[in-house]
Amino acid sequence: MRVVLLGPPGAGKGTQAQLLAKELGVPQVSTGDIFRANVGEGTELGNLAKSYMDAGNLVPDEVTVAMIRDRLGAPDAAHGYLLDGFPRTVAQAQALDDFLAEMGHPLDGVLEIQVPDEAIVDRLSARRAPDGSVRDDDRPDVVRHRLTVYAQETAPVVDFYQPRQLVHPIDGVGEVNEITRRALDALATLPRD
Numbered sequence: 001m002r003v004v005l006l007g008p009p010g011a012g013k014g015t016q017a018q019l020l021a022k023e024l025g026v027p028q029v030s031t032g033d034i035f036r037a038n039v040g041e042g043t044e045l046g047n048l049a050k051s052y053m054d055a056g057n058l059v060p061d062e063v064t065v066a067m068i069r070d071r072l073g074a075p076d077a078a079h080g081y082l083l084d085g086f087p088r089t090v091a092q093a094q095a096l097d098d099f100l101a102e103m104g105h106p107l108d109g110v111l112e113i114q115v116p117d118e119a120i121v122d123r124l125s126a127r128r129a130p131d132g133s134v135r136d137d138d139r140p141d142v143v144r145h146r147l148t149v150y151a152q153e154t155a156p157v158v159d160f161y162q163p164r165q166l167v168h169p170i171d172g173v174g175e176v177n178e179i180t181r182r183a184l185d186a187l188a189t190l191p192r193d
């Protein structure tokens, strides 16, 4: 099963991706996690990505697409994956389509986790550690910018997939397990190849 998970920052996307990937038995492929691992290891890719991430901007498409092609070509992704945080732009969505066409596999579905802006602010405050420290890009000013980037760059990705009726909106407000259940129910309705 090849599934894309979309949702604004703070929608609980990472948490749901982890739970869903486990349920589905496919790897969770998170571009944010891969970038953060590279930043942590001080790789060339990490050094390049860091300035974009710290500012709440997207890493350039060509860098991100090259990285994801590499990851999706790995043996553990041969039978499916849950994409968490990719595609974030229409150009990335187009590149993913090209890759899927090369591989001869269609995308099975797109889950769009929907959360109102006010709930996002609450959640990102809750993501703060007890000592008050935050993930660098969870600072309030950066979060506001990431929400703007989401609206401008990533929301159009939903429209990109809409004509193929691939998009399943998921109400992202509620208990974690309840949201996972909604997502699994939506996935259960997808035709399988």
Ligand code: AMP
Residues within 6 Å of the ligand: 009, 031, 032, 033, 035, 052, 053, 054, 056, 057, 058, 059, 060, 064, 084, 085, 086, 087, 088, 089, 092, 137, 146
């Ligand atoms: P995330 O953990 O998904 O919120 O991603 C954290 C940051 O990594 C984002 O704010 C971007 O700077 C970068 N990033 C993650 N995924 C992508 C992507 N598909 N395209 C460009 N930048 C990305």
